[in-house]
Amino acid sequence: MNLESLYQELILDHYKNPLHKGLVSPADASVHHVNPSCGDEVDLNLTIRDGEIQSVSWDGVGCSISQASTSVMSDLVQGRTVDEASQVIDAFMEVMQSKGSTTGDESLLGDAVAFAGVSKYPARIKCALLGWMAFKDALVQLGGYRAKDSGEAK
Amino acid sequence: MPLDVARIKKDFPILARTVRNEHPLVYLDSAATSQKPVAVMKAESDFYSQHNAAVHRGAHLLAEEATDAYEGAREAVARFIGAKSDEVIFTKSATESLNLLAYSWGNAPSNSRFHLAPGDVIVLSEAEHHANLIPWQELARRSGAILRWFGVDDEGRIDLSNIDSIIDSRTKIVAITHQSNVTGAITPLTSIVAAARSHNALIVLDACQSAPHFAIDVKELEVDFLAFSGHKMVGPTGIGILWGREELLAEMPPFLFGGSMVTAVTMEGASYAAPPKRFEAGVPNMAQAVGLHAAIDYLNAVGMGQIHEHEVALTEYALSGLSSIAGVGIVGPTEIKDRGGVLSFTVEGIHPHDVGQGLDDLGIAVRTGHHCAWPLMKRMGVVATTRASLYLYNEKSDVDALLLGIEKVQSFFGSKGIGR
Numbered sequence: 001m002n003l004e005s006l007y008q009e010l011i012l013d014h015y016k017n018p019l020h021k022g023l024v025s026p027a028d029a030s031v032h033h034v035n036p037s038c039g040d041e042v043d044l045n046l047t048i049r050d051g052e053i054q055s056v057s058w059d060g061v062g063c064s065i066s067q068a069s070t071s072v073m074s075d076l077v078q079g080r081t082v083d084e085a086s087q088v089i090d091a092f093m094e095v096m097q098s099k100g101s102t103t104g105d106e107s108l109l110g111d112a113v114a115f116a117g118v119s120k121y122p123a124r125i126k127c128a129l130l131g132w133m134a135f136k137d138a139l140v141q142l143g144g145y146r147a148k149d150s151g152e153a154k
Numbered sequence: 155m156p157l158d159v160a161r162i163k164k165d166f167p168i169l170a171r172t173v174r175n176e177h178p179l180v181y182l183d184s185a186a187t188s189q190k191p192v193a194v195m196k197a198e199s200d201f202y203s204q205h206n207a208a209v210h211r212g213a214h215l216l217a218e219e220a221t222d223a224y225e226g227a228r229e230a231v232a233r234f235i236g237a238k239s240d241e242v243i244f245t246k247s248a249t250e251s252l253n254l255l256a257y258s259w260g261n262a263p264s265n266s267r268f269h270l271a272p273g274d275v276i277v278l279s280e281a282e283h284h285a286n287l288i289p290w291q292e293l294a295r296r297s298g299a300i301l302r303w304f305g306v307d308d309e310g311r312i313d314l315s316n317i318d319s320i321i322d323s324r325t326k327i328v329a330i331t332h333q334s335n336v337t338g339a340i341t342p343l344t345s346i347v348a349a350a351r352s353h354n355a356l357i358v359l360d361a362c363q364s365a366p367h368f369a370i371d372v373k374e375l376e377v378d379f380l381a382f383s384g385h386k387m388v389g390p391t392g393i394g395i396l397w398g399r400e401e402l403l404a405e406m407p408p409f410l411f412g413g414s415m416v417t418a419v420t421m422e423g424a425s426y427a428a429p430p431k432r433f434e435a436g437v438p439n440m441a442q443a444v445g446l447h448a449a450i451d452y453l454n455a456v457g458m459g460q461i462h463e464h465e466v467a468l469t470e471y472a473l474s475g476l477s478s479i480a481g482v483g484i485v486g487p488t489e490i491k492d493r494g495g496v497l498s499f500t501v502e503g504i505h506p507h508d509v510g511q512g513l514d515d516l517g518i519a520v521r522t523g524h525h526c527a528w529p530l531m532k533r534m535g536v537v538a539t540t541r542a543s544l545y546l547y548n549e550k551s552d553v554d555a556l557l558l559g560i561e562k563v564q565s566f567f568g569s570k571g572i573g574r
């Protein structure tokens with residue numbers, strides 16, 4: 001099977017043992033995102049202190065890709081500044097839109113580079129992005145997301 | 155006589171192609187859209203290369219030929235469902251057909267039998283595709299009407315136990331699916347039709363998943379309106395059908411306004427043509443109607459009875475195969491009685507999207523997700539399912555590929571500690 005390249009060990013490990021799963025309350029922002037094409041859902045709580053991501057927690061139902069991606073994301077941005085987190089989101093988006101042509105900058109994306117293979121399957125990109133879009137939304141709500149190059153909250 | 159599937163397959167060029175990693179395509183997604191035989195593609199292409207012109211206009215030969223071809227398609231549809239030609243309206247899809255009804259009735263003046271007053275009731279079922287749900291939700295919102303619906307049992311069969319409290323004297327419309335696109339369950343129409351009739355309610359049947367698979371006669375069904383799509387019955391996309399009883403269509407206000415649907419127009423107003431033209435504003439999807447005619451000819455040549463028998467046997471085979479795989483749960487009736495060849499299932503511990511991905515890797519095309527029937531999924535207690543759906547060009551080897559594929563997916567994920 002060719003599935004090995006898509007379903008990397010790291011992805012399935014996160015799927016089996018997701019990080020930061022279970023909502024931590026209270027939070028500064030709570031969002032609920034749904035993937036309308038398959039019905040998968042994620043709830044995400046975000047708390048920011050002094051420009052740093054203090055806590056990202058989530059809960060949800062979904063396929064291995066969406067669950068693992070949310071797990072990796074939540075661990076990756078924990079403790080980062082909002083600017084760094086914005087950069088990480090943008091970098092991950094870029095990989096997802098690359099149709100498999102880039103693997104991403106591991107120094108920025110860490111474990112998230114394991115999802116590069118997903119970008120070759122258009123139907124699964126939304127799965128990989130579900131948690132990330134929820135996080136971005138929460139960040140935007142708190143005025144934290146900085147769009148690339150603009151230096152301004154979007 | 156059993157269908158000669160090997161021969162039928164040759165009529166569908168796409169079925170000969172290979173997909174991921176040179177796997178031969180195993181197409182099990184006909185409930186979403188069917189594949190097309192050469193005859194259909196050729197009919198469309200011949201129309202464009204020989205007869206293309208705007209129908210019902212123009213004083214030239216091509217316009218005459220195009221009109222004949224388009225009206226010929228209407229006659230073919232009418233014969234296909236046992237209706238009169240003028241009762242057949244071409245739309246772009248079943249979705250548009252159902253919206254046409256909901257908007258037309260929403261436009262009906264208060265002295266019309268189609269008018270809905272606050273407190274009037276529209277009856278649906280929990281098994282509806284969004285296309286036969288949301289137009290009615292919106293009509294209810296605009297008119298003040300109330301929605302009621304039949305529930306379904308654990309196998310997805312419509313529960314008629316409280317039919318008397320669901321269809322009552324306030325019920326104006328009963329809009330229901332003929333066969334579920336998720337569970338394959340066929341709706342027990344007889345008692346629903348009888349109840350609706352006794353309260354003088356209009357009956358709309360969503361025949362998207364039935365008309366392509368077994369012979370339908372609107373007179374026998376005793377419904378008032380029927381909607382289905384050409385693309386699910388080996389026809390082209392962009393062509394849908396709305397059938398309605400002549401005397402009802404005659405009283406209905408139009409939905410889309412524009413050219414071709416009028417008898418006279420001034421700067422102040424217009425008067426409208428008789429059906430079906432009243433409901434076909436603008437230049438219609440002509441080549442697609444002609445393609446649909448070829449599709450109907452194709453299905454008739456194979457024989458709707460034969461197709462049905464073939465699918466029943468194949469569905470039975472698939473049901474028994476699926477139930478014999480440990481960890482696979484069928485979402486829908488497990489018995490062949492009153493069910494069609496739509497097979498939704500879950501695989502324990504593996505998300506449907508991952509199951510679908512694994513099958514795709516083997517060249518097997520299935521659908522995953524909520525199948526545009528979100529309320530039904532909720533009722534069945536699942537977020538999503540994997541769905542395999544069968545048609546005349548499928549055979550046992552396709553089902554075998556599916557069954558083996560599921561086992562391979564189980565062992566792939568199983569080896570990673572996922573699933574069983």
Ligand SMILES: Cc1ncc(COP(=O)(O)O)c(C=O)c1O
Binds near residue numbers: 247363
């Ligand atoms: C039961 C049912 N109703 C309505 C529709 C809508 O058909 P279309 O998308 O062709 O308009 C479908 C197709 O998905 C269906 O399966």
